[in-house]
Structures are given as structure tokens and as C-alpha cells.
Amino acid sequence: MSKIPIKTLAYAGAPERLHNDAVDILKLKYGLEAEISSDRPRILYFLTGGSEAEATRLLEQKRFQLLVASGKTNALASAMEVKAYSKQHGFRNVLLCLDDDADKQLLEKYISVFSALDRLQGKRLGLIGEVSAWLVASSIDADILKDKLDIELVMIPWKDAGDYRKFGAGKDFMECYHAGRQYNIEDAGRVNSMLKKVIEDHDLDAITVECFSLVQENSVTACLGLSFLNDLGIPAGCEGDLCSITALMIAKELTGKLPWMANVVGINANEVLFAHCTAPTSMLSEYHVNTHFETGKGTAVHGRIKARDVSVFRLNNTLDKVFHAHGEVVDGIYEKNACRTQLHVEFDEDIIRELKNDPLGNHHLVLPGNHMEVLYILANILGH
Incomplete structure (x- = not known):
């Protein structure tokens, strides 16, 4: 210390x-x-x-x-x-x-x-590509990252990341995802190997990837590759979301665990449905490979989060506000028109109101268990 x-x-x-x-x-x-x-x-x-x-x-x-x-x-x-x-x-x-x-x-x-x-001071965060165009509230200025947390943002154009097709799929990766013959996970393994090489070449501590250009141009996704990196303890996020990857890095230092990055896809009177096409397999009680929801291409993680209760949090793009809430995991109907891994969480009414009326953005980070005290302290320190 x-x-x-x-x-x-x-x-x-x-x-x-x-x-x-x-x-x-x-x-x-x-x-x-x-x-x-x-x-x-x-x-x-x-x-x-x-x-x-x-x-x-x-x-x-x-x-x-x-x-x-x-x-x-x-x-x-x-x-x-x-x-x-x-x-x-x-x-x-x-x-x-x-x-x-x-x-x-x-x-x-x-x-x-x-x-x-x-412990975040001096860490290097890589962004492959750009922040996705639809994440209008989730880009953090490099100077703010440096000033608030002393994290260096490393911009890596896709052309400098390498051609995933020139990489081999690692044996450990192939053994992790049991897809049978229905899905070809070898390309996903090549993407994972490419990301590992980028991390090594640029001496990165964390990475976020503008992944939709990859699937649109090559019909291959980074979902499994990012899942695998998180299981290795390397914070890895998708869509180039800088707010979420920064939260992943903070969560690792605060709790020793990496959370699940998820979309908010449904809110009712007391319940929120979270969903995403990637998740660390270490957080799942069971999982299998499916296609990427939005495109129907490539591969994604379709799993069940193992948790009775969760802590959900989110940073804003100036790193001076933290949304944080504790909720109970409840059973719910699987939504076919949403990303593959899903979780229903019940919250108090005031949390539901805050999510609807004053959100900090779409993606939220989900940690199994109750981490509210450290998240409350984090919010105080950063400026909430």
C-alpha cells in the first residue's frame, strides 16, 4: 500500500x-x-x-x-x-x-x-478504433483521464492493430468455448490472439475495442475475445466505451474483480433488464456460444450470471459522478430481441427513477455481491 x-x-x-x-x-x-x-x-x-x-x-x-x-x-x-x-x-x-x-x-x-x-497511476488504456458513434455520452477526454486518474489513453487505429487472419487461435481459448460444429470460433480465437498482441506491443493495462466495424467488414466479432481477456484479469471492453473501460479498471483495483459491462434494455416499476453479448465466463454458472444479437453474425457469449444480488455502477464522462445501486437478482422472461447474456435485477423505486430521469449513459457495470460502501466512497472522492 x-x-x-x-x-x-x-x-x-x-x-x-x-x-x-x-x-x-x-x-x-x-x-x-x-x-x-x-x-x-x-x-x-x-x-x-x-x-x-x-x-x-x-x-x-x-x-x-x-x-x-x-x-x-x-x-x-x-x-x-x-x-x-x-x-x-x-x-x-x-x-x-x-x-x-x-x-x-x-x-x-x-x-x-x-x-x-x-494503483491506477501510470496505467495505459488502449482504444482500438474510435468510440462508437452511438455512444454520445461515453467518450472521456484524454486530458481528463490523465488529470483525474493519471491513466494514459493510447489511440490505436484499426490499420495498426494487425490483420486477425494472420494470427492463430490459442488452444486455451478454443478449449474455453464449446461450440461444436454449429459455430466457427476459430476466427474469434484469432481476434483474441490479435488483441493480446496489441496489448503486448503497446504495453497496455486495459483495452476497449470499436468492435462493430470488425463484424461489419469481416463477419467476425470480438465478443469471445473480450470475454477471454477479462477472464485473464485484463480489463477489456467493447464499443470503444471509455466510461465503461475506466470503470472496469477502477473495479479491478477496488474489489479484485472485473464486472460485467451491460446494456440497460428494459425498465419497469421495480425491475431492470441488463443484457450484452459478452461476459467473463468466470461470472457465469453456465454458458454457450451463440451469434451476435444485433448482426446475427460471428459469435457471442450466451450465459447465466451467477449471483443472488449485484452492485451496479456507472461513471459519467467527466469522472465526477458515479451512479451506484444494489439490487436483487430475480427470475424473468428471456428477451429474444436483446443481447444474449441477460440479467433481471430488482431495485428500490428511487433507483428506478434515477435511472430513467438522470442516467449517466447506457452501459452499466454489474458486480456480484454488495459493494455499495466502497462505491459510495468512490463517488465521494471523484466528486458526486
Whole structure:
């Protein structure tokens, strides 16, 4: 875990020992590896009263920070004054009191999310082709990716990706998808090998592919190839959707798992139908190969998600809003006029209203289980 930059705050003239002891206490009591820094600290640690003015000089408009204090030596009083000042002037932060057990646990979770985001620094994200034309809300400016998460966007034209027909299909890929004679998965395997070579050649940590041009020109899809990459632990998304692939990368660091990227294809009073033609097979209780829904060509993953409950989330294209919701998986009728892998999820009414009235886009990320606490913290940090 990387060290978190922290600034200890006390009255003017306070002994240096007071500051050093505070960092040692954080490590001993809370396992927090911190380094004292006046350069963009993520945590402002109030040790005494009389520290308000210095704290206000360290607040940042575009960066989330934690205000941490105990109830001793007027530290909490000082932090509360700064919290009020923050609200008046539009600074984003959360105040945690170290005398409260719940806040202690919350501090540990914030540190965990900070560390997860730090692990994204320097990662390289490849986009083969362009963001698909219909994803009008799902393109992220390269400068925003760099500024917010320190992820480098690598643009790779299709002409530089190579000819998939010159690649062989890997044995491990062919063994993963049992298609019999009905579907020719060898071309899908060649696409997977091509994508692996692009990842290797460009030193990529994640990839998203403008895949419809591939199926339109060659009648072959990337659905199985992307599924296989995700099973290998490499975040891989389709349609060139930069919001979704960024969320995939974040989810991997937050939870150690890669979610399912899916369309919202139906909403009623309390239920949402998600569907897509690719999914990591590790998330499926059963699956088989089918054709790609929209084109009827190539191959797709037709499976059943193994989950009783799921966490669903989505980023906006400026990376300062996060939709997140927890729902129960329910039985539903298979929709023939939708992508092959489908999931019915029941949500509270307020979530349904938000999805309909204030969506951040179409594609959402689906994680089995309840990850709402870390997603809530992520939303706070990014700016929701």
C-alpha cells in the first residue's frame, strides 16, 4: 500500500514531537502508512485547536480530502470550523472523528479506496478504433483521464492493430468455448490472439475495442475475445466505451474483480433488464456460444450470471459522478430481441427513477455481491 500524504495541523509553535507522534499513532492504531507532506495532502489531521487558518490554505477545489480529528485538545472543534468553511466555499471533504468506532472503520475504507486509485497511476488504456458513434455520452477526454486518474489513453487505429487472419487461435481459448460444429470460433480465437498482441506491443493495462466495424467488414466479432481477456484479469471492453473501460479498471483495483459491462434494455416499476453479448465466463454458472444479437453474425457469449444480488455502477464522462445501486437478482422472461447474456435485477423505486430521469449513459457495470460502501466512497472522492 502506498503512503498517503498527510498534513498534521496544530497551533503555531507546537513542538515537532507532537506531529511525529501523531503519524506513529496513525500507523500503530489504524495501520495507516502516512507521510507528512504540505504538497497536496489527502488527509488533514487536526491535532489541536488554533489550526484553522493553516488548514484553509491546504484545501483544494478540485480534490477530495479527509478531515480527521479526535475530541482532545480542541482538535475536533478546529476541524468542525474548517468543515463549515469548506461547505461555504465549495471544497469537498468528509470529517471523521477518531473517537467514533464507525468513523475509524470508515477511515480505513477511505484509505483503501485512495490506495486503489493510486494503483491506477501510470496505467495505459488502449482504444482500438474510435468510440462508437452511438455512444454520445461515453467518450472521456484524454486530458481528463490523465488529470483525474493519471491513466494514459493510447489511440490505436484499426490499420495498426494487425490483420486477425494472420494470427492463430490459442488452444486455451478454443478449449474455453464449446461450440461444436454449429459455430466457427476459430476466427474469434484469432481476434483474441490479435488483441493480446496489441496489448503486448503497446504495453497496455486495459483495452476497449470499436468492435462493430470488425463484424461489419469481416463477419467476425470480438465478443469471445473480450470475454477471454477479462477472464485473464485484463480489463477489456467493447464499443470503444471509455466510461465503461475506466470503470472496469477502477473495479479491478477496488474489489479484485472485473464486472460485467451491460446494456440497460428494459425498465419497469421495480425491475431492470441488463443484457450484452459478452461476459467473463468466470461470472457465469453456465454458458454457450451463440451469434451476435444485433448482426446475427460471428459469435457471442450466451450465459447465466451467477449471483443472488449485484452492485451496479456507472461513471459519467467527466469522472465526477458515479451512479451506484444494489439490487436483487430475480427470475424473468428471456428477451429474444436483446443481447444474449441477460440479467433481471430488482431495485428500490428511487433507483428506478434515477435511472430513467438522470442516467449517466447506457452501459452499466454489474458486480456480484454488495459493494455499495466502497462505491459510495468512490463517488465521494471523484466528486458526486
